[in-house]
Amino acid sequence: MNKANVIQELKALASEGMPEEPEVAAVAEEAAPEAEEGGKAKKAAPPEPRKNGLLEVDYARRGVHVDVQVAADQVVRAAEIVDAAGMTLEAVTGVDWINDKELEVVYDYAYTGGECFRVVVRARIPRDEANIPTITEVFAGANWHERETFDFFGINFEGHPQLEYLLLPEDCDFHPLLKDFKGC
Amino acid sequence: MSSQALSQNNERFEVNLGPQHPATHGVLRVKLLMDGEYIVDAEPVLGYIHRMHELMGENRTWAQFLPNMGRLDYLSALSYNLGYVELVEKMAGIEVPERAEYIRVITTEMNRISSHLLWFGAFVLDLGGFTPLLYAFTDREEILDLLESVTGARLTYCYYRFGGCYNDVEDEFLSGCLAFIKRLRARMPMYHNLVTKNVILRQRLERVGPVSAEMCRKYGATGPVLRGSGVNYDVRKNEPYSIYPELDFDVPVYHEGDSMARYMVRMDEIEQCMRIIEQAIAKIPSGPVMAEKVPKMIKPEPGDYYHAVEAARGTFSIRAVSDGKNQAYRMKLRSPTFSNLSLFQEASKGMLLADALALMGSLDLVIPEIDR
Numbered sequence: 001m002n003k004a005n006v007i008q009e010l011k012a013l014a015s016e017g018m019p020e021e022p023e024v025a026a027v028a029e030e031a032a033p034e035a036e037e038g039g040k041a042k043k044a045a046p047p048e049p050r051k052n053g054l055l056e057v058d059y060a061r062r063g064v065h066v067d068v069q070v071a072a073d074q075v076v077r078a079a080e081i082v083d084a085a086g087m088t089l090e091a092v093t094g095v096d097w098i099n100d101k102e103l104e105v106v107y108d109y110a111y112t113g114g115e116c117f118r119v120v121v122r123a124r125i126p127r128d129e130a131n132i133p134t135i136t137e138v139f140a141g142a143n144w145h146e147r148e149t150f151d152f153f154g155i156n157f158e159g160h161p162q163l164e165y166l167l168l169p170e171d172c173d174f175h176p177l178l179k180d181f182k183g184c
Numbered sequence: 185m186s187s188q189a190l191s192q193n194n195e196r197f198e199v200n201l202g203p204q205h206p207a208t209h210g211v212l213r214v215k216l217l218m219d220g221e222y223i224v225d226a227e228p229v230l231g232y233i234h235r236m237h238e239l240m241g242e243n244r245t246w247a248q249f250l251p252n253m254g255r256l257d258y259l260s261a262l263s264y265n266l267g268y269v270e271l272v273e274k275m276a277g278i279e280v281p282e283r284a285e286y287i288r289v290i291t292t293e294m295n296r297i298s299s300h301l302l303w304f305g306a307f308v309l310d311l312g313g314f315t316p317l318l319y320a321f322t323d324r325e326e327i328l329d330l331l332e333s334v335t336g337a338r339l340t341y342c343y344y345r346f347g348g349c350y351n352d353v354e355d356e357f358l359s360g361c362l363a364f365i366k367r368l369r370a371r372m373p374m375y376h377n378l379v380t381k382n383v384i385l386r387q388r389l390e391r392v393g394p395v396s397a398e399m400c401r402k403y404g405a406t407g408p409v410l411r412g413s414g415v416n417y418d419v420r421k422n423e424p425y426s427i428y429p430e431l432d433f434d435v436p437v438y439h440e441g442d443s444m445a446r447y448m449v450r451m452d453e454i455e456q457c458m459r460i461i462e463q464a465i466a467k468i469p470s471g472p473v474m475a476e477k478v479p480k481m482i483k484p485e486p487g488d489y490y491h492a493v494e495a496a497r498g499t500f501s502i503r504a505v506s507d508g509k510n511q512a513y514r515m516k517l518r519s520p521t522f523s524n525l526s527l528f529q530e531a532s533k534g535m536l537l538a539d540a541l542a543l544m545g546s547l548d549l550v551i552p553e554i555d556r
Contacts, residue, residue, distance in 0.1 A: 063274065063490030088401045090492075091518040095505055108490070108503065108518070112401065112415055116423035118490065141403035144526045152238070167231040167555055176239050177514075 001085050003065075003117055009081045010068045010119070011054040064108075064118040071123060072132045075107065078121045079138040082109045087119065092135075092145035094153040098179040101127045103153055107135070125155070134160040152177035195220060212551050214528075214544075216537070223540055226532045228525055234555040241504075241515025246272050246482045247346065249515070254340035256519060257553040260299035260496035261341045262292045262331075269344045270425060271491035271502050275484035276346065278475055284348035285427045286468040291331060291343065293457040293464075294361060297368070298327040299496040300450045300457075303548045307447070308379055310545040311388050316379050323368055330360050346482065347475030358465050365458045372455065380451065389444035393543030395531050396441055403530075404523035407498025408453065409547060412446035414439035419494035431463050443546035450548070481510050497521050497548050519553045 054068040070078050079089075090108040097104060102124045111117040125132055134157040135142045146157040147166035154175035157163055165172060174181060201214040211232040217225040237256065241249050253268045254261040266288055273280060301324045305317035328338045334353050335343035343350050379385055395405070397413045410417055418435040420428040436452035438445035484506040492501035498520025505514035524547050532540040 061274065062488060063271075063492070064488075067488070086401070089404045090499065090501060090523075091404075091503070091516065093503065093514075093516040095514045106503065106516075108501070110492075110499075112406070112410065112417040112422075114422070120488070120490070139402055139404070140530065141405075141523055141526050144522065165231070167234040169231070176236055177242075 001111055001113060001117070006081060006085045006119065007054070007066055010066065010078060013074055013077055013081065014052050014054050014068050014070050016074070064120045066119045068119070069122045069124070072125050075105070075121060075123050076133050076135055076138060079107070079135040082119055083138050085111070086113055087111045087117070089139040089141050089145070092142055092149055094149045094155055094177070096153060096177060096179045098127070103127050103130050103155060105132055105149065105155060130155045131158055132156070133158050136160060151175070154178065196224060212549065218537065221536050223532050223535050223537060226529055226540060228528060231555055233552055237556045238515050238517060241512050243511065245510045246512065249512070251342045254337070254342050255552065256517065256556060257495060257497065257550045258339050259302055259550055260295050261339065262295040262343065263493055263495035264500055265341060265344045266292050266426070267491060267493035267495070267500050267502060269346055270493065271489060271504060272346050272482060274491055275489050275504065275506065276479065276482050278347045278478055280348055280475060281472045282469050283471045284473045286464050287349050287353055287473060288344060289427055289431070290361065290461050290464045291334065293460045294327050294331060295341070296496045297454050297457045298324045300454050303450060304375070307545040308385070310541060311385065313379070313385070316375070319375070319378070323371065326364050326367070330357060330364060333357055345474065347478035349473045352473045358468070361461055362465060365462060369458065375451070386444065388542055389442065389447055389546070391442050392539045393443045393531060393535065393546060394441045395527060399527055399531065403527040405498070405527055406520050406523065407494070407496070408446050408449040409498065409524050411435065411437050412449045413441040419492050419499055423492060425493060427464070430467070431460050433460050443542050446546040483508055483510050495520055497550065498524060517556055519556060521547070521549050522554045525549055525554060
């Protein structure tokens with residue numbers, strides 16, 4: 001497996017449709033000292049939701065090598081990229097960022113054919129319109145993981161062959177890992 | 185009887201495979217569509233002992249969540265303990281004393297042997313051989329007694345702490361482990377003569393329930409299932425943690441991909457576990473078993489953290505999201521048998537029901553871990 005290729009392809013995918021922003025980055029650098037002078041005012045502001053793009057993160061600290069955020073309609077292509085590299089799907093899960101009014105869908109991929117390589121692909125979708133395409137066509141094992149994520153977060157995986165409750169009772173009407181879940 | 189079966193020229197019928205009573209072990213239901221003795225479709229139905237551990241992870245502190253780790257896979261609870269404490273140590277930057285690392289490896293591997301012994305007994309029991317279970321339980325009992333003497337528990341261990349272990353082990357425990365290994369080594373040929381070489385067992389397992397390496401990859405199967413399909417992948421080797429890099433052991437790999445291959449992988453792993461324990465006991469240094477400075481209240485930096493360990497059934501990993509508070513914002517538990525079982529529906533198509541049970545037994549299911 002060629003790690004560099006996977007990283008490059010994911011990077012290209014994540015930056016698709018995104019404007020190149022070198023100037024903005026420069027402005028941000030200049031702005032930084034000012035904000036420090038401002039002191040607490042900057043700290044009080046809530047952190048911005050992460051923008052799409054690729055990060056090579058500190059493996060020793062975070063436990064993954066590559067962390068990429070893509071648009072919701074790109075998750076299938078991201079799955080195809082890691083599938084072509086011979087990687088396997090470890091898990092699909094969600095995170096409820098209720099303050100940003102967004103849900104995050106997280107895909108964990110690992111390479112089992114040799115040297116350890118872990119990739120996490122994530123996509124953010126609006127909380128009130130939680131739709132994302134299924135990746136069961138690429139990884140058959142995603143079937144149950146996506147059903148579990150549907151159980152816990154109510155995320156609709158479009159095109160899933162059998163989007164029914166898996167772990168929760170078939171007649172339940174709640175999604176327990178949503179942060180506004182108050183018990184049943 | 186379903187209307188499908190009653191219609192003319194259609195011998196297909198539905199069967200539910202149990203048990204489903206919450207007090208029984210292995211509460212799994214499989215919805216079978218049968219054509220005579222052959223399986224047309226087998227859909228596992230999960231959730232009978234779902235307890236929502238992931239939500240519990242979000243509403244208690246990092247330390248308070250530790251006892252939950254003994255209640256996922258109750259047959260190899262220490263691997264799960266280890267995965268969780270290592271994750272939190274990674275997040276909080278806690279250094280673990282060397283003696284504690286050795287104790288962790290010794291106890292985890294003892295637990296792995298006991299898990300494989302129980303699987304061996306229960307698997308042969310599923311196939312209709314009652315006696316081997318009793319032999320396996322006498323050996324497993326010795327391990328439980330040994331682990332009870334250090335951890336205080338027989339099944340749902342909660343022995344490791346952030347930064348070390350709850351207490352030190354005595355020399356009697358270490359010598360007891362060595363005596364047990366001597367005993368089990370002498371008994372392994374008996375197991376092989378009694379069971380592995382048994383012609384009935386071989387005919388029930390060889391070429392039954394083949395699972396290809398590609399199918400494992402598509403479904404995310406790990407552990408002995410993956411290694412029985414010819415893939416040399418073990419988190420202890422490929423993504424080393426704790427003191428495993430300092431120990432010399434082999435990863436058993438079989439290429440046939442049938443139920444017999446998975447059986448052989450686990451039997452060989454018992455031998456490798458014994459090697460690991462012997463080396464660890466020979467090398468164990470003296471010293472403290474707890475790190476000196478462990479913060480009482482753990483508040484990791486915001487962000488995502490991921491950690492994987494090799495449990496008895498495959499890769500157990502945790503994805504924790506911290507928002508800087510003393511509780512997790514999200515705690516995802518990735519259990520190996522969840523993925524291992526998910527390939528059953530595809531792998532069992534067209535099989536005889538009796539053979540499918542051999543396949544299912546060879547996947548080594550622990551339902552509380554699948555349902556979480």
